[in-house]
Amino acid sequence: MTEQNNQEVQEVQNQQTTTQQQVEQQPQKQTEVKQEVQQEKKSEKKEQKTAEKKRAKKEKDNFEMVVNFRRAFMGRRNVRARRTLNMIRSIVKRHFDAERVIIDPTLARAVSTNGRDKIVRKVRINVRKVGEKIYLVTLALKSE
Amino acid sequence: MNLDKLSIFGTDNIGIYVFTNDKYTILPKIDDRLVLDKIQEVLKTEVIQTTVAKSVLVGILVSGNNDVIILPKTITDDEYQSIKQQAKDVRVEILDIKPTALGNIILMNSHAALLYKELTDVEVEKIRKVIQVEAVKRGSIANIITVGSVGVVTDKAGLVHVDVTEEELTELSEFFKVKLDTGTVNFGSVFIRSGLIANKNGVLVGSSTTGPEILRIQRAFND
Numbered sequence: 128m129t130e131q132n133n134q135e136v137q138e139v140q141n142q143q144t145t146t147q148q149q150v151e152q153q154p155q156k157q158t159e160v161k162q163e164v165q166q167e168k169k170s171e172k173k174e175q176k177t178a179e180k181k182r183a184k185k186e187k188d189n190f191e192m193v194v195n196f197r198r199a200f201m202g203r204r205n206v207r208a209r210r211t212l213n214m215i216r217s218i219v220k221r222h223f224d225a226e227r228v229i230i231d232p233t234l235a236r237a238v239s240t241n242g243r244d245k246i247v248r249k250v251r252i253n254v255r256k257v258g259e260k261i262y263l264v265t266l267a268l269k270s271e
Numbered sequence: 272m273n274l275d276k277l278s279i280f281g282t283d284n285i286g287i288y289v290f291t292n293d294k295y296t297i298l299p300k301i302d303d304r305l306v307l308d309k310i311q312e313v314l315k316t317e318v319i320q321t322t323v324a325k326s327v328l329v330g331i332l333v334s335g336n337n338d339v340i341i342l343p344k345t346i347t348d349d350e351y352q353s354i355k356q357q358a359k360d361v362r363v364e365i366l367d368i369k370p371t372a373l374g375n376i377i378l379m380n381s382h383a384a385l386l387y388k389e390l391t392d393v394e395v396e397k398i399r400k401v402i403q404v405e406a407v408k409r410g411s412i413a414n415i416i417t418v419g420s421v422g423v424v425t426d427k428a429g430l431v432h433v434d435v436t437e438e439e440l441t442e443l444s445e446f447f448k449v450k451l452d453t454g455t456v457n458f459g460s461v462f463i464r465s466g467l468i469a470n471k472n473g474v475l476v477g478s479s480t481t482g483p484e485i486l487r488i489q490r491a492f493n494d
Binding site: 222 | 433454455482483487
């Protein structure tokens with residue numbers, strides 16, 4: 128009986144030690160998990176920063192400005208649309224020291240949405256450098 | 272070269288309030304410590320805070336180069352004495368001619384001075400005696416006769432009105448003996464002096480100057 132009792136006691140002791148070990152191991156696991164989460168967060172932050180930098184660079188490359196066509200509206204009706212395009216060209220040339228300005232067809236169409244007589248009064252344009260003293264002008268769309 | 276954006280009294284027309292050369296910067300009394308620190312940091316000069324003819328428009332009323340600061344005849348005695356006491360390394364002179372906005376009518380550096388077209392011969396002679404530079408002549412820049420308002424010229428470089436022709440630009444470059452470039456400030460303003468302050472150490476531009484404009488200014492004022 129005594130031997131059996133001894134064995135039981137030993138088993139119980141062993142179980143206790145294993146539970147103690149488990150209890151000790153648990154915080155280690157928790158810390159590892161925490162570290163992993165932190166690393167993931169850090170990597171996410173890094174990615175976000177790089178994305179922001181890329182976006183900022185893109186924004187820097189793309190210069191946005193508003194052109195007012197009040198002056199183009201004065202004068203003959205049937206040349207207003209043409210005059211707006213010339214106006215965009217001259218403004219971009221002056222501001223960016225450009226030699227050649229390429230106007231996107233969507234912008235040209237957007238200017239004369241209401242016909243060549245009733246041009247839109249203002250337009251927001253996006254200017255991008257595509258070569259040495261060559262600039263591409265597109266219609267700036269509102270981004271969400 | 273340092274380049275920074277600045278606004279004074281809530282406006283981006285900083286050039287009308289500030290006159291500078293390589294040694295001294297004259298500006299009206301400004302309470303904002305940050306603005307003063309920025310001016311000192313970028314231009315690296317001694318700062319003289321005073322009004323001129325009881326006006327804060329110092330940049331318009333004062334002209335000069337590294338050897339001389341010229342003041343209008345409307346300046347008060349106190350202001351003249353305070354500037355003279357503080358600016359010891361340069362000559363401080365009062366110019367007794369009819370126009371008083373000397374910053375607008377004189378564009379000068381240490382080599383030459385371009386003057387307002389409508390000055391009389393007597394007035395030109397007076398200016399020649401006071402400023403003592405090699406070349407003095409009357410002229411215009413891009414058909415604008417207030418030559419001081421459409422350009423900024425230092426002993427190293429300069430920026431002038433965007434509409435000058437190439438011939439005019441080369442002529443001006445030869446006259447001032449520095450490389451000049453064209454450009455605008457404050458989102459398309461052709462009055463360069465109103466939005467730009469420059470000396471050999473740095474350049475300050477008005478706060479609404481855009482990125483492409485700053486690139487052109489950097490290209491002009493870099494060595």
